[in-house]
Amino acid sequence: MNDQIKKETLDLNALVDRELGTEERERILSDVDKDAMLRQNLSDLYHLKEMVRSAYSEEKGYTTRNPSNWLGRGGAIAASVMLLAAVFAGGYQAGSGAGIYGPATDVFHLAQASTADPGRVMLYVSSDEGGKFKQTLDQAQTYLDRFRNKGISVIVVASADGTDLFRKSVTPFEERINNLKVRYGESVDFIACNNAITRLRNQGADADLVKAVEVAPSAVQYVVDRLREGWTYVAI
Amino acid sequence: MKKLFISSKHKQLRKRICEQRTPMYRVALSWCNEPALADDLVQETTLTALDKLDQLKDDTRLEAWLYRILNNCWLGYLRKNRPTVDIDNMILDNGEQLPEQSLQQHQVSVRVRNAISRLPMGQRQVLTLVDLQELSYKEVSEALDIPIGTVMSRISRARQGLKEVLMSSKEEMRIQKQHLKRVK
Numbered sequence: 439m440n441d442q443i444k445k446e447t448l449d450l451n452a453l454v455d456r457e458l459g460t461e462e463r464e465r466i467l468s469d470v471d472k473d474a475m476l477r478q479n480l481s482d483l484y485h486l487k488e489m490v491r492s493a494y495s496e497e498k499g500y501t502t503r504n505p506s507n508w509l510g511r512g513g514a515i516a517a518s519v520m521l522l523a524a525v526f527a528g529g530y531q532a533g534s535g536a537g538i539y540g541p542a543t544d545v546f547h548l549a550q551a552s553t554a555d556p557g558r559v560m561l562y563v564s565s566d567e568g569g570k571f572k573q574t575l576d577q578a579q580t581y582l583d584r585f586r587n588k589g590i591s592v593i594v595v596a597s598a599d600g601t602d603l604f605r606k607s608v609t610p611f612e613e614r615i616n617n618l619k620v621r622y623g624e625s626v627d628f629i630a631c632n633n634a635i636t637r638l639r640n641q642g643a644d645a646d647l648v649k650a651v652e653v654a655p656s657a658v659q660y661v662v663d664r665l666r667e668g669w670t671y672v673a674i
Numbered sequence: 675m676k677k678l679f680i681s682s683k684h685k686q687l688r689k690r691i692c693e694q695r696t697p698m699y700r701v702a703l704s705w706c707n708e709p710a711l712a713d714d715l716v717q718e719t720t721l722t723a724l725d726k727l728d729q730l731k732d733d734t735r736l737e738a739w740l741y742r743i744l745n746n747c748w749l750g751y752l753r754k755n756r757p758t759v760d761i762d763n764m765i766l767d768n769g770e771q772l773p774e775q776s777l778q779q780h781q782v783s784v785r786v787r788n789a790i791s792r793l794p795m796g797q798r799q800v801l802t803l804v805d806l807q808e809l810s811y812k813e814v815s816e817a818l819d820i821p822i823g824t825v826m827s828r829i830s831r832a833r834q835g836l837k838e839v840l841m842s843s844k845e846e847m848r849i850q851k852q853h854l855k856r857v858k
Binding site: 443447448451452455457482483486487489490491492493494496497 | 696699700703704782783786787790801802804805806810811826827829830831833834836837840
């Protein structure tokens, strides 16, 4: 176990554990935004953290049996402590948020299914490979149609090459996206990543967006924040 | 007057200690994998903390202090029962599977707990204090009496190890399912 751990791995773990200051956090998020592998690694770390938290969330606490002997104490004092503790013991709130960014793996889908809120779904798309733009909108519409009466909320988040879904000059789905927004109102949101848009503009590309689309400063941070709020994450 | 103030302060601290019993139990269980032992550890920690409350210099460090006591109790148990093992690198996989239930949540929990139980103890302690108890790296450093750099490297390795175990167990499950289908 003497192999060196990469600094970026330590940084990602520190990010997940909220150990970083604002400046350092922004720098790492900016790196993550540009690098698919880092996004996947960050995704995995958030999932793992949530899985660990969830694994013990059902434990209600200590038993009421008599203490065993190895500790060498017990008896009346222990019993009174137990009684006192029973009065004060607080419940445990498992943290919200389960999945994250990047193509999710099966193991993480499992964890996600067990902890996230199925009534709030976030679809993330990062490219049009294999017709993903259409799949994303089809899936969003299916959720909205099927669960509208149950108050479902859907967010479609696009970043990296997925931003093309929302670019007026290249998307074939402008009308469909606007129609979905008109039809479902506050139940659906479309979010583009400002970092991706800035990169496009720096390259001289047209980055005007479809009317129904809003912009978040960083898609990564946006996804992370929603996960903390308990949104279910689906990578398309 | 001073005595009254101390008494009230102690009362509050006692309450906070007792409120920590359930979270402490979860952490202890993740370390030792045995409910009865976790129960004992929490009980011993609680008694010690209540007994030595005067030694707590800074109320805001209560959690780190408590988990330091829990760690000492755990090390005491290990010294008594497994004296020849390097504790930091010890792997405590008792091979005991919790009863299978149809609930997906429980299945996931069992797999994750088993995976955690296969981590070396030093990594497991850091991981559970950070993830279950949400202690900061600095608090974990104080509780386990290790440098912050060690906390960082252990949590990185723990998560990497956990990921590998979970991914491989997922793969095993997939293969087993395929095998069952063929038999059928």
